[in-house]
Amino acid sequence: MNVGFAQTALDRADHIRADRDALARLMTPAARLLSLDGLDPVIALEGGLEWRSLGEADPQSELLFLGLDGERGCFAEVPRDLKGSMAPAGPKLWRTMSQLGPTDLATYGGARSLVDWHARHRFCAVCGQPTRLAKGGWQRTCTSEECGAEHFPRVDPVTIMLVEHEGDMLLGRQPRFPPQSYSALAGFVEPGESLEGAVARETMEEAGLKVRDISYVISQPWPFPSSLMVGCHAYADDPTITIDETELEDARWFSRGDVVDALDAVQHGEAGRAFRAPPAHAVAHTLLRWWVDRD
Amino acid sequence: MNVGFAQTALDRADHIRADRDALARLMTPAARLLSLDGLDPVIALEGGLEWRSLGEADPQSELLFLGLDGERGCFAEVPRDLKGSMAPAGPKLWRTMSQLGPTDLATYGGARSLVDWHARHRFCAVCGQPTRLAKGGWQRTCTSEECGAEHFPRVDPVTIMLVEHEGDMLLGRQPRFPPQSYSALAGFVEPGESLEGAVARETMEEAGLKVRDISYVISQPWPFPSSLMVGCHAYADDPTITIDETELEDARWFSRGDVVDALDAVQHGEAGRAFRAPPAHAVAHTLLRWWVDRD
Numbered sequence: 001m002n003v004g005f006a007q008t009a010l011d012r013a014d015h016i017r018a019d020r021d022a023l024a025r026l027m028t029p030a031a032r033l034l035s036l037d038g039l040d041p042v043i044a045l046e047g048g049l050e051w052r053s054l055g056e057a058d059p060q061s062e063l064l065f066l067g068l069d070g071e072r073g074c075f076a077e078v079p080r081d082l083k084g085s086m087a088p089a090g091p092k093l094w095r096t097m098s099q100l101g102p103t104d105l106a107t108y109g110g111a112r113s114l115v116d117w118h119a120r121h122r123f124c125a126v127c128g129q130p131t132r133l134a135k136g137g138w139q140r141t142c143t144s145e146e147c148g149a150e151h152f153p154r155v156d157p158v159t160i161m162l163v164e165h166e167g168d169m170l171l172g173r174q175p176r177f178p179p180q181s182y183s184a185l186a187g188f189v190e191p192g193e194s195l196e197g198a199v200a201r202e203t204m205e206e207a208g209l210k211v212r213d214i215s216y217v218i219s220q221p222w223p224f225p226s227s228l229m230v231g232c233h234a235y236a237d238d239p240t241i242t243i244d245e246t247e248l249e250d251a252r253w254f255s256r257g258d259v260v261d262a263l264d265a266v267q268h269g270e271a272g273r274a275f276r277a278p279p280a281h282a283v284a285h286t287l288l289r290w291w292v293d294r295d
Numbered sequence: 296m297n298v299g300f301a302q303t304a305l306d307r308a309d310h311i312r313a314d315r316d317a318l319a320r321l322m323t324p325a326a327r328l329l330s331l332d333g334l335d336p337v338i339a340l341e342g343g344l345e346w347r348s349l350g351e352a353d354p355q356s357e358l359l360f361l362g363l364d365g366e367r368g369c370f371a372e373v374p375r376d377l378k379g380s381m382a383p384a385g386p387k388l389w390r391t392m393s394q395l396g397p398t399d400l401a402t403y404g405g406a407r408s409l410v411d412w413h414a415r416h417r418f419c420a421v422c423g424q425p426t427r428l429a430k431g432g433w434q435r436t437c438t439s440e441e442c443g444a445e446h447f448p449r450v451d452p453v454t455i456m457l458v459e460h461e462g463d464m465l466l467g468r469q470p471r472f473p474p475q476s477y478s479a480l481a482g483f484v485e486p487g488e489s490l491e492g493a494v495a496r497e498t499m500e501e502a503g504l505k506v507r508d509i510s511y512v513i514s515q516p517w518p519f520p521s522s523l524m525v526g527c528h529a530y531a532d533d534p535t536i537t538i539d540e541t542e543l544e545d546a547r548w549f550s551r552g553d554v555v556d557a558l559d560a561v562q563h564g565e566a567g568r569a570f571r572a573p574p575a576h577a578v579a580h581t582l583l584r585w586w587v588d589r590d
Contacts, residue, residue, distance in 0.1 A: 006489040110487020123423035125416040192405020194301040195514040216511035219490040
């Protein structure tokens with residue numbers, strides 16, 4: 001399956017991150033610096049992500065090592081005044097991202113998550129003192145000698161689930177969704193839960209449905225700000241939906257024909273007869289396509 | 296499969312967390328307070344986890360809501376002077392945990408992760424000001440009116456992989472492991488990665504092996520301090536191992552017979568002929584048992 005945000009062409013080159021000399025050797029004017037507009041991507045005149053020379057980085061910025069493109073180091077900067085964002089992606093960002101190919105989208109997503117994490121973790125959660133970037137941007141370290149706590153970028157696992165009943169598919173809508181839009185239910189995995197436990201709990205909480213035979217389908221990163229979407233499938237025997245009105249505005253069963261129609265309409269930027277399906281980069285879109293193609 | 300740390304008997308009762316009145320109504324002397332020795336479990340005289348009355352909580356402690364046991368609220372406390380820990384579980388903790396049944400183990404694991412997270416997040420990573428517990432312990436909020444950032448408990452996805460070549464199984468050992476111990480390779484999922492991407496990268500980094508046909512097997516929480524272990528299986532065509540000596544002391548291929556023998560020996564607290572298998576609560580143990588039983 002063609003998974004969004006996951007097909008980076010960069011070599012993460014983990015062995016270089018902790019090697020100050022190797023990192024320093026990469027930081028030449030030949031190294032590439034990813035252009036960002038705040039946290040949003042910048043499209044080059046010739047299309048694709050815009051890269052500048054590392055020499056153009058603001059000396060006040062922290063620099064993070066995204067990985068290697070062949071022999072060349074690729075970096076992103078964390079401007080001193082950058083505020084991070086935990087907001088979902090809006091329509092303007094979606095339009096920009098739709099201009100990016102799969103590898104550019106993955107490179108952008110990984111960089112966005114990391115830059116945002118740095119911008120929102122300038123202080124130590126243990127002691128409140130300032131932190132500084134370490135290991136090429138894959139760590140922050142408390143500057144207090146007494147504390148010295150090490151902090152690592154967050155990746156927040158989220159289950160997103162296709163729940164099926166007699167060939168129909170459960171989809172719901174949050175109040176913030178565009179008109180007619182429905183998507184798969186989803187929720188953060190909590191401490192002390194397995195993925196399967198989170199699927200069962202979230203489906204019960206949000207739609208009042210008991211599920212069985214939970215299976216894993218696919219995963220993809222989702223950089224708003226740092227989710228790992230874990231797509232699952234499950235069956236419900238009793239179709240009686242009771243929605244959690246603090247989370248959802250509606251949830252209902254759609255036929256396979258409705259889902260096929262809505263997915264096909266996405267290519268033309270349109271809603272289907274019954275609902276508007278999630279955009280192509282969303283894991284819910286990939287999951288629904290997997291479901292309609294599976295039999 | 297019988298997954299460790301995942302079979303809690305408590306109802307997480309998400310709808311109560313944000314409802315101050317409902318939470319207050321639960322905080323009676325009939326409510327239960329989990330006994331902890333620092334972050335370690337306390338075994339009751341009659342066996343199982345020790346619970347006290349909520350009335351015995353230190354007034355200086357922050358209280359977090361673990362969930363409902365029937366109608367009764369279950370809580371844990373975050374003592375003011377508690378330091379968290381990112382250390383792996385040591386032999387003494389393992390021995391204590393081996394006295395707990397599956398539901399107690401899950402309740403303890405979830406509570407430990409959450410208590411530890413609070414102890415290590417008393418300050419706001421965005422602005423450095425103190426945070427306070429919110430939503431029954433499922434959030435911390437910055438006390439600075441200007442900032443007010445909301446912080447959520449971490450769950451760190453980790454891939455752990457059974458890599459197979461012509462019926463043999465790849466296992467490695469870290470220098471910190473007990474003598475003769477080998478386990479499945481594992482590593483944190485990074486921002487911008489899918490689960491499958493993390494499996495492929497970690498196996499290449501740690502053992503120099505290229506894998507194909509990665510599949511999901513099972514997941515379980517691992518509260519040292521807050522991992523979600525995601526167990527996968529993959530095949531390697533070329534068995535030539537090149538270990539990353541900063542991570543591993545050794546990695547080698549074991550026959551199915553060696554694995555069966557080592558798993559059976561765990562029940563007697565012993566090493567097998569070829570190696571010592573991971574303890575029963577570890578996801579690597581469950582994975583290996585799945586592998587030897589699958590055909």
